[in-house]
Amino acid sequence: MKKPAAPPAPFEGANFQSFDLLATLVAVVGTDGTVRFANAALEDALGMSRRSIAGTAFAQAFTEPQQLLTALQGARDNEFAVLRYDAALQRHAGEPLPVHVVVVQTERPGEVVVEMLPLEQHARQEREERLIDQAQANKELIRNLAHEIKNPLGGIRGAAQLLEMEIESRELKEYTQVIIHEADRLQTLVDRLLAPHRRPHVVGDVNIHEVCERVRSLILAEFPRGLKVRREYDTSLPEFRGDREQLIQAVLNIAHNACQALADRMAEGDAELVFRTRIARQVTFGKQRYRLALELHVIDNGPGVPPAIKDRIFYPLVSGRDGGSGLGLTLAQTFVQQHHGLIECDSVPGRTDFKILIPLP
Numbered sequence: 001m002k003k004p005a006a007p008p009a010p011f012e013g014a015n016f017q018s019f020d021l022l023a024t025l026v027a028v029v030g031t032d033g034t035v036r037f038a039n040a041a042l043e044d045a046l047g048m049s050r051r052s053i054a055g056t057a058f059a060q061a062f063t064e065p066q067q068l069l070t071a072l073q074g075a076r077d078n079e080f081a082v083l084r085y086d087a088a089l090q091r092h093a094g095e096p097l098p099v100h101v102v103v104v105q106t107e108r109p110g111e112v113v114v115e116m117l118p119l120e121q122h123a124r125q126e127r128e129e130r131l132i133d134q135a136q137a138n139k140e141l142i143r144n145l146a147h148e149i150k151n152p153l154g155g156i157r158g159a160a161q162l163l164e165m166e167i168e169s170r171e172l173k174e175y176t177q178v179i180i181h182e183a184d185r186l187q188t189l190v191d192r193l194l195a196p197h198r199r200p201h202v203v204g205d206v207n208i209h210e211v212c213e214r215v216r217s218l219i220l221a222e223f224p225r226g227l228k229v230r231r232e233y234d235t236s237l238p239e240f241r242g243d244r245e246q247l248i249q250a251v252l253n254i255a256h257n258a259c260q261a262l263a264d265r266m267a268e269g270d271a272e273l274v275f276r277t278r279i280a281r282q283v284t285f286g287k288q289r290y291r292l293a294l295e296l297h298v299i300d301n302g303p304g305v306p307p308a309i310k311d312r313i314f315y316p317l318v319s320g321r322d323g324g325s326g327l328g329l330t331l332a333q334t335f336v337q338q339h340h341g342l343i344e345c346d347s348v349p350g351r352t353d354f355k356i357l358i359p360l361p
Contacts, residue, residue: 022289023282025089025099025116028106029058031076033069036111045116047092058114063088063096068114071103075112081105089116146190153190157183206242208294209233212275215251219273223259226266232276237294240360246335251298253328254343254354258300261352265302274299285342285357292360293341297353305347313345 019026019039028037038046038053046053046061059065059072064087071083083103088096099116106113160179167173216229258273265271276297283293305313314333333343341358 021282023284025118027053027058027114027116029072029112029114031072031110031112033057033059033072042116045089045091045097045118061090063090068101068103071101072112075103075105076110078105086119087116149186150190153183153187157187202243202245203241204244205239206244206247207239208237208247208277208296209235211244211247211251212277212296214248215255216275218252219255219259222256223262223266226269227259227262227271227273230272230274232274234277234279237277237279238360240294240358242339242358243335246338250332250335250343250356251296253332254298254356257328258298258302258352258354261302262300270301272301279360280357283357288340288359290359294356294358294360296356296358298356299351299353301350302352304349304352305345310345310347314343 016026016028016037016039019028019037020041022039023041025042025045026037026039027035027042029035035053035056035058038050040050042053043050053061057065059068062068067085067087071085074080074083081104085101086098087101088098091097098119100119102115102117104113104115105111157180160176160183164173164176164180167176212231212233216231220227220229255273255275259266259271262271262273274297276295276299278295278297280293280295281291283290285293314329329343336343336356336358339358341356344355344357346353346355
C-alpha cells in the first residue's frame, strides 16, 4: 500500500525574516489557506501580531475571501506561476485597505507567497516609473531638437549680420537687429536645454542643509518682502556624494517657481516657503529599493499647480505662468535623476509640496 505524501516541513520563521525588510505586506500561506508567516508590515496593516495571524485562514482577512481561495486552488492545480488581482484587506480597526495582490508559488510544494501592495502605493510606483521613462525620453528629444535648431540659427544670425552691412537705411537695419536679437534669444534657450548634458558631473561630499541655506539666501535676496522662509531640518542626515552645484540649481528652480506663484500672497504679506528634510527608510523609487534615502520637501502656500498642466509639469517648455520658459522643473528633474533620485509633486490649492528623493549610502 502506497504511503501518503508527507506534509510540508513545519515552517521556521527564520526562513522568511528578510520579508520584514519590505515595506509591502507579505504573508506566506499554505495552499490549504493557513498562514505560515506574516511580515512586520502586514502586522501593522492588520493591527494584529504575527502570532495571532499565524495558523489562521488568510482568506478571512479579505472582504471577499473567495478571490484568494480561487487563487490558492489555482496554485494547487499548478495553473499559474504568478497571479495578480485587486482586493481589500479587513483591518482589526479602521476601514478596509484596498490592495493590489500578487500570489507567487514558492519552491516548497504546497506553499505560496501573497504580497499586497496598497493601491495608493502601487499607483505611486507606477507614476514614478512613468516619470523616469518620460525624463529619459525628454532628454533624448531635447538633445536632438537642440542640435537641429542650433545649426540653422547660426546661419540665420550670420546672414542677418551680412545683410545689415549691405544696407544703409536705418529703418531696414532695425529689422535685421530684430532677427539678430531673436536668434540670440533662441541660442540662449538652446544652451539652457543642452546645459545638463554638457556640464561634467562634479562629485564631492554634499550637506543638503548647506544646499538649502544657499537657496534660502538667494530667494530672500530676490523676494525680500512678504515672504517667510521656514526651515525644518533633520540634523542627523548624513552627507552624501553628489554634485553640489547641480543640487543647488535643482532646489533653486523649484523654490523660484514657488515664489513666483506666491506673488499675490507676498502682496498680502503671508507667503510662506518651507524647506523640510527627513530620512526615509526602506523606500522604493526609480524601480529600486533603498535602505535609506534623503527626503527634501519644498512646500509653499500658493494657489497650487494649474490642473491643466498637473501631469505635465516636468515636460520641457510647459509653464504655468505667462513668460515662463518651462525649463526650470525639467532641469531640476534631470539634475536629481543624475543622483539616482526623483522629484514628485503633490499640489492642492493652498499647499504645493515638491519632494526630492535621493538615495543615501
